[in-house]
Amino acid sequence: MSTQADYIRAYMPERSIDASRAALVMIDMQYATGSRQGALARKLQAEGSTVGEYRFNRIEQSVLPNTLRLRAHFTQMQRPVLHVTIGAARPDALDAPIHMRKLFVEFQNHVGSRQHEIVDELKPLPGEHVLRKTTIGAFASTGIDSLLRALGCEQLYLTGVSTNMCVETTAREAADRGYLVTLVEDACGTTHEDLHQVTMRNFQRLFGRVRSCADALRELGA
Numbered sequence: 001m002s003t004q005a006d007y008i009r010a011y012m013p014e015r016s017i018d019a020s021r022a023a024l025v026m027i028d029m030q031y032a033t034g035s036r037q038g039a040l041a042r043k044l045q046a047e048g049s050t051v052g053e054y055r056f057n058r059i060e061q062s063v064l065p066n067t068l069r070l071r072a073h074f075t076q077m078q079r080p081v082l083h084v085t086i087g088a089a090r091p092d093a094l095d096a097p098i099h100m101r102k103l104f105v106e107f108q109n110h111v112g113s114r115q116h117e118i119v120d121e122l123k124p125l126p127g128e129h130v131l132r133k134t135t136i137g138a139f140a141s142t143g144i145d146s147l148l149r150a151l152g153c154e155q156l157y158l159t160g161v162s163t164n165m166c167v168e169t170t171a172r173e174a175a176d177r178g179y180l181v182t183l184v185e186d187a188c189g190t191t192h193e194d195l196h197q198v199t200m201r202n203f204q205r206l207f208g209r210v211r212s213c214a215d216a217l218r219e220l221g222a
Contacts, residue, residue: 008204015180019220023080023153024070027138027160027167029122030085032107032115034059034161039107039115051191058189059161064121066187066213067159071122073222080151081128084138086166087116096134104134137169145177155180157216159187164195172207181208184216 031038036056044052074081088096089111093104109115111132124130131142138144148156156179158171167188174181183203190196200210211219 008201011206012204017180017219018155019077019079021153022074022077022155022157022220023082023148023151024074025082025084025138025144025156025158025160025170026067026071026122027084027158027170028086028162029063029067029083029119029160030087030109030115031117031119032087032109035119036060039109043106054193055161055189055191062186063159063161063189064119066184067122069213070157070159070184070187070216073217073220074157075125077220080148080153081125082144082147083118083122083124083128083130084142084144084160084166084170085116085118085130085132086134087111087113087132088134089132100134100136136166137173138166139170139173139177148179154178155182157182157184157220159184161188162190163188164190164199168199168203171203175207182216183208183210184213185210186213 028034033040035041041052041056071081087109088104091110093101093110096104104110107115118124129147131138131144131147133141135141156174158167158181160167167183171181171183183200185200188196204210
């Protein structure tokens with residue numbers, strides 16, 4: 001008898017993990033939407049919304065510590081670490097697609113602002129790569145594809161926020177370009193748990209893999 005898990009895994013080829021071809025990609029871990037001190041947190045609080053508690057508790061208790069564990073291992077392996085940020089070049093966001101401008105302006109998410117900065121816990125280290133996007137997915141508005149291919153990276157481990165938006169879109173874009181993509185489940189977060197869980201379940205249908213931080217480290221030889 002066929003199960004839902006059988007359906008999800010159907011047609012997914014088995015591909016071997018090769019740490020020498022892997023890269024860690026951290027998505028949008030910035031003050032604007034990735035910190036309790038940022039613009040999104042202030043907006044939710046001003047509106048009287050409680051959904052921020054789930055989001056920022058998850059970031060602090062799961063996303064940040066697990067991303068740091070992965071980063072330390074990738075650094076030890078001397079494998080590439082990429083930071084992808086989102087935001088405009090200008091305060092008026094006229095360099096961004098129309099559908100993104102209001103968000104960037106309201107959150108003051110532009111180059112040079114505190115909101116655009118990567119959170120202190122994950123500040124880029126020497127030798128790490130930083131790419132700025134103005135779109136939901138990184139492949140649409142950065143040179144990430146060219147960079148990864150130049151670095152010899154065909155297997156990607158993704159972390160960051162938000163699970164069902166920028167992380168998922170970037171992961172799908174990568175899968176469609178032939179990368180073996182792993183979403184590190186407990187190193188990703190969003191504002192609603194159900195959206196996180198649905199994204200993880202759906203991604204395994206043809207797009208890629210979902211693993212815990214511990215499982216990812218184990219298969220990478222930690």
